[in-house]
Amino acid sequence: MGMGNAPVLILREGTKRDKGKDAQFNNITAARTIADAVRSSLGPRGMDKMLVDSIGDVVITNDGVTILKEMDVQHPAAKMLVEVAKTQDQEVGDGTTTSVIIAGELLKKSLDLIDSNVHPTIIAAGYRLANEKAQEILKGVAKKVSLQDEALLEQIAETSMISKQVNSSKKFFAKMVVDAVKTILDKDENGKYTADLKNIQTVKKAGANMEESELVKGLIIDKEPVSPTMPKLVKNAKIALIDAAFEVKKPEIDAKIQITDPEMLSKFIAEEEKTLKDMVDAVKKAGANVVFCQKGIDDLAQHFFAKEGIYACRRVKKSDMERLGKSTNASIVSKISELNADDLGTAETVELKFVGDEQMTFITGCKDPKTVSILVRGGTNHVADEVERSLVDAWSVVKVSIEDGMIVTGGGSTAMELAMGVRDYAASVGGREQIAIEAFASAMEIIPTTLAENAGLDPINMVIEMRKQHKAGKKYAGINPFTGKVEDMMDLNVIEPIRIGQQAISSATDAAVMILRIDDVIASKSAPAPAGGAPGMGGMDD
Numbered sequence: 456m457g458m459g460n461a462p463v464l465i466l467r468e469g470t471k472r473d474k475g476k477d478a479q480f481n482n483i484t485a486a487r488t489i490a491d492a493v494r495s496s497l498g499p500r501g502m503d504k505m506l507v508d509s510i511g512d513v514v515i516t517n518d519g520v521t522i523l524k525e526m527d528v529q530h531p532a533a534k535m536l537v538e539v540a541k542t543q544d545q546e547v548g549d550g551t552t553t554s555v556i557i558a559g560e561l562l563k564k565s566l567d568l569i570d571s572n573v574h575p576t577i578i579a580a581g582y583r584l585a586n587e588k589a590q591e592i593l594k595g596v597a598k599k600v601s602l603q604d605e606a607l608l609e610q611i612a613e614t615s616m617i618s619k620q621v622n623s624s625k626k627f628f629a630k631m632v633v634d635a636v637k638t639i640l641d642k643d644e645n646g647k648y649t650a651d652l653k654n655i656q657t658v659k660k661a662g663a664n665m666e667e668s669e670l671v672k673g674l675i676i677d678k679e680p681v682s683p684t685m686p687k688l689v690k691n692a693k694i695a696l697i698d699a700a701f702e703v704k705k706p707e708i709d710a711k712i713q714i715t716d717p718e719m720l721s722k723f724i725a726e727e728e729k730t731l732k733d734m735v736d737a738v739k740k741a742g743a744n745v746v747f748c749q750k751g752i753d754d755l756a757q758h759f760f761a762k763e764g765i766y767a768c769r770r771v772k773k774s775d776m777e778r779l780g781k782s783t784n785a786s787i788v789s790k791i792s793e794l795n796a797d798d799l800g801t802a803e804t805v806e807l808k809f810v811g812d813e814q815m816t817f818i819t820g821c822k823d824p825k826t827v828s829i830l831v832r833g834g835t836n837h838v839a840d841e842v843e844r845s846l847v848d849a850w851s852v853v854k855v856s857i858e859d860g861m862i863v864t865g866g867g868s869t870a871m872e873l874a875m876g877v878r879d880y881a882a883s884v885g886g887r888e889q890i891a892i893e894a895f896a897s898a899m900e901i902i903p904t905t906l907a908e909n910a911g912l913d914p915i916n917m918v919i920e921m922r923k924q925h926k927a928g929k930k931y932a933g934i935n936p937f938t939g940k941v942e943d944m945m946d947l948n949v950i951e952p953i954r955i956g957q958q959a960i961s962s963a964t965d966a967a968v969m970i971l972r973i974d975d976v977i978a979s980k981s982a983p984a985p986a987g988g989a990p991g992m993g994g995m996d997d
């Protein structure tokens with residue numbers, strides 16, 4: 456046989472290749488599996504999921520991004536949907552389930568179109584146009600919110616907590632969260648507010664009712680002073696941050712010290728004592744009455760500190776040291792003898808307080824008050840963890856509402872406005888994209904549909920009723936999962952920051968378009984098997 460007829464192998468043997476509709480079908484199916492996994496957790500009547508990892512640790516949550524992070528997703532297209540949730544989490548902090556459900560629905564609709572021979576690039580183009588229109592409509596239906604609308608801001612925080620275990624205490628936490636965000640707020644040159652959420656710290660401790668959680672305007676350090684004879688409360692604290700040990704350096708391994716007579720021994724001990732005394736004196740001379748040390752504090756040094764009435768903690772975490780530095784305006788010093796008054800930070804009080812049966816150090820009245828700590832309580836560790844996750848959602852929505860100054864109503868009401876607006880727009884575009892834009896419009900209805908489903912309602916009837924009311928101009932009509940009726944979400948105070956929808960729709964569109972445009976999947980032998988590939992089929996020596 457002549458060379459010209461031999462097949463040219465450009466891919467390694469064992470490479471799996473899916474082309475054309477097969478590739479699209481597989482990718483879309485895998486991505487939709489992800490959306491289906493989180494669907495039942497959407498909304499106030501959504502269910503929680505219990506996730507058990509390979510070593511048996513349990514997480515109970517209905518937070519979309521947490522569910523997806525815990526699932527060990529392998530398929531590349533499915534991973535893109537996990538990315539959608541992560542982006543939503545980073546950019547907004549809430550709406551992760553929503554974003555994934557929308558992406559899944561856009562893909563589902565596109566599969567129908569592909570089946571009826573609409574080319575994926577046309578679908579992608581239509582989705583992009585529809586997304587732009589949707590963003591415009593969102594701004595049109597949004598209402599303004601300002602920093603002074605405290606009740607409204609609390610309402611936004613409450614909406615984000617309705618579907619969580621913290622629901623029964625949402626009023627309590629909403630007040631706390633709005634207070635926290637307002638405290639850390641910054642204003643830039645243009646008068647625009649920004650909130651850096653890194654300035655909110657949480658300290659978790661199980662063993663108490665969640666309403667015993669506490670907002671502290673300052674810092675909580677999970678440490679107690681090294682000696683019980685030290686003061687429990689220091690007012691007008693002058694704080695030294697030391698990144699060095701209050702210990703005498705042990706001699707090198709091979710340097711033996713020969714002690715030949717008792718006089719020499721006592722001299723040696725006296726010297727060690729003097730070194731430690733000098734260290735403590737250096738702190739005292741600088742004027743400090745509180746010391747946070749990142750390293751160890753020798754017993755004798757502890758004794759000297761206690762005698763001077765200095766509050767000293769050892770082995771403080773580096774991240775805590777940095778936070779302390781920032782909020783008390785102290786510099787971290789790594790040479791004790793060089794510590795001076797300028798390096799010290801200040802706070803009105805440093806106090807040892809009981810949290811459950813443990814004691815922690817509370818630093819309040821700081822120089823820069825733009826740091827707050829929330830002491831998170833819950834009956835068990837699982838509850839405390841879920842309280843913390845809910846607080847993160849809540850302060851995130853308050854933050855973005857203040858930053859953007861715009862809100863929309865939830866319960867599927869805004870999604871329905873988008874569905875109707877985008878559908879109208881489709882007709883005006885015409886051409887081959889029209890059908891894709893219409894599909895995008897219908898995909899928006901997945902939000903009220905899922906909310907209805909999760910509340911045990913008939914989704915079709917509910918959506919028809921909503922369409923009717925929206926056509927009649929009731930743009931806040933949405934699903935009330937508690938009464939099972941279509942009601943005015945503005946009246947019910949179901950309010951969300953506009954950024955949830957903006958981000959969810961644009962990243963869902965991006966992901967859908969990206970997945971749609973793939974028509975060739977080339978997986979090397981070692982790559983994880985795409986959906987459908989049976990695992991464990993390889994030989995023993997694989």
Ligand SMILES: Nc1ncnc2c1ncn2[C@@H]1O[C@H](COP(=O)(O)OP(=O)(O)O)[C@@H](O)[C@H]1O
Nearest residue numbers: 497498519549550551552553617618865866934
């Ligand atoms: N009281 C309520 N009535 C109707 N819908 C609500 C209510 N509270 C929240 N929702 C809706 O629930 C959805 C959010 O559910 P959630 O489980 O928090 O998912 P996500 O991860 O997307 O934030 C939003 O569509 C929101 O409008």
Ligand SMILES: [Mg+2]
Nearest residue numbers: 549550615848
């Ligand atoms: Mg939410």
